[in-house]
Amino acid sequence: MKDLGGLMKQAQAMQQKLQDAQARLAESTVEGTSGGGMVTVVLKGTGELAKVTLDESLIEPGEGEVIADLIVAAHADAKKKLDAKQAQMMQDAAGPMAGLMGGMPGMKF
Template sequence: MKDLSGLMKQAQAMQQKLADAQARIAEIVIEGTAGGGMVTVTLSGAGELTKVVLDESLVEPGEGEVIADLIVAAHADAKRKLDAKQAQLMQEAAGPMAGMVGGLPGMKF
């Protein structure tokens, strides 16, 4: 029984660490860029697009398709960075039990 009690304490500690990591993820703000910085997008930790900044040189007639493509590319850049940061935080929180976390319902990275 003593081993079971210790295991339960470890599981509770891991659960708290994971909850803390998820709270930190919610606070993340990530920027992605495209076109050499001509388009910058900002994502929240949940992956929501919260801001788009366009270089004024893009705001000319006939540039709509270029702008749209650059926004999509900047979003993809930011999403890739966000996914990496989320995975890092969850890995740090899981510590030695990281291999088990991927199989737990509701725990993703």
């Protein structure tokens, strides 16, 4: 039974680390780009779009479709980076229990 108590303490510590990591992630931002840097978007850690920056050369009549495509691509780039950052933070927070928790429903690593 002594081992069970230790395991419970480890689980509680890991839960606190995961909560801390989620809070840090929510406060972070990631940047995604497309078109060779002509479009840049910034996502908050929550996934919310915070900023879009367009190269002025794009702002010409008839470029609307290109701009829209580049914004979507920049967003996809930023989302991929955000997902990777989230996975790494959760992996770091879980520490030695990451392998154990990875197989549990609702836990993504």
